[in-house]
Amino acid sequence: MILLKLLGMPDDVSADGYMIDHMMEFCLWFMVILFVGWTLFFLFILWKFRRGRNKQAQYHGFRAKWTTHAELAVILVEAVLLLGFAVPIWKKTVKDFHDDNAMQVHVVAYQFGWAFHYPGADGKFGRNDPKLVSSTNPLGIDWTDPSSKDDVVALNTMRVPLNQKVALTLTSKDVIHNFAAPSLRVARDAIPGSSNEIWFTGIKEGDYDVICGQLCGAGHGLMKGTVSVIPAADFSEWILKNPSIPAQFKEQKVAAATAH
Ligand SMILES: [Cu+2]
Numbered sequence: 036m037i038l039l040k041l042l043g044m045p046d047d048v049s050a051d052g053y054m055i056d057h058m059m060e061f062c063l064w065f066m067v068i069l070f071v072g073w074t075l076f077f078l079f080i081l082w083k084f085r086r087g088r089n090k091q092a093q094y095h096g097f098r099a100k101w102t103t104h105a106e107l108a109v110i111l112v113e114a115v116l117l118l119g120f121a122v123p124i125w126k127k128t129v130k131d132f133h134d135d136n137a138m139q140v141h142v143v144a145y146q147f148g149w150a151f152h153y154p155g156a157d158g159k160f161g162r163n164d165p166k167l168v169s170s171t172n173p174l175g176i177d178w179t180d181p182s183s184k185d186d187v188v189a190l191n192t193m194r195v196p197l198n199q200k201v202a203l204t205l206t207s208k209d210v211i212h213n214f215a216a217p218s219l220r221v222a223r224d225a226i227p228g229s230s231n232e233i234w235f236t237g238i239k240e241g242d243y244d245v246i247c248g249q250l251c252g253a254g255h256g257l258m259k260g261t262v263s264v265i266p267a268a269d270f271s272e273w274i275l276k277n278p279s280i281p282a283q284f285k286e287q288k289v290a291a292a293t294a295h
Pocket residue numbers: 144145211212213247248249250251255258
């Protein structure tokens with residue numbers, strides 16, 4: 036992956052990112068070959084039709100067959116890229132989303148940050164209602180719903196267990212954002228009023244950048260989040276204690292839990 040490295044692509048830390056890398060590396064080399072090839076051809080034409088050798092203007096120009104064949108070869112390679120690589124990768128990313136073993140996280144983008152909603156131990160997301168949205172409850176979670184009792188909401192840092200497939204459902208509270216985690220080789224729009232899905236499996240412990248891939252307002256550049264890939268045991272401990280959950284949530288949670 037020489038060209039990807041040269042262009043500053045961060046190391047792939049996901050289980051399936053290699054497919055993306057192979058395709059990008061191939062495309063880059065293909066572009067290099069086309070660029071060098073056509074540049075040489077251009078220089079050749081400048082030389083061949085130079086004024087010194089062509090006193091009279093010719094209107095038919097260059098008439099060899101091989102340029103047509105080269106064009107056909109390029110079309111063929113591009114068709115193979117699209118049908119042989121891009122479409123199957125897309126199919127895999129979409130088709131494999133509904134995997135019972137995947138950990139589900141709802142991602143809600145907003146100006147300017149990320150909220151991550153985990154279903155907790157019961158695996159069920161609590162009800163949320165736009166009417167309940169407030170400064171202390173940014174996702175409008177109904178803490179009186181039994182399913183929401185063990186839910187966890189984390190802002191800007193998404194902890195995920197190592198070697199665990201994580202399925203994200205993306206949406207937005209305001210404008211179109213784009214959840215992009217280059218190290219995990221995933222990026223997809225978060226659109227208000229609809230949901231998009233992506234998944235990944237982190238195979239190397241560490242903190243990886245999440246950036247917003249859509250220019251979404253004045254604070255767009257500050258919309259940096261983190262995917263923190265941690266050992267499964269640490270994750271379980273965190274999700275039980277959920278230290279990142281705002282204090283107000285905790286109080287509401289306790290209040291909701293004791294109300295029954
Ligand atoms: Cu954004």
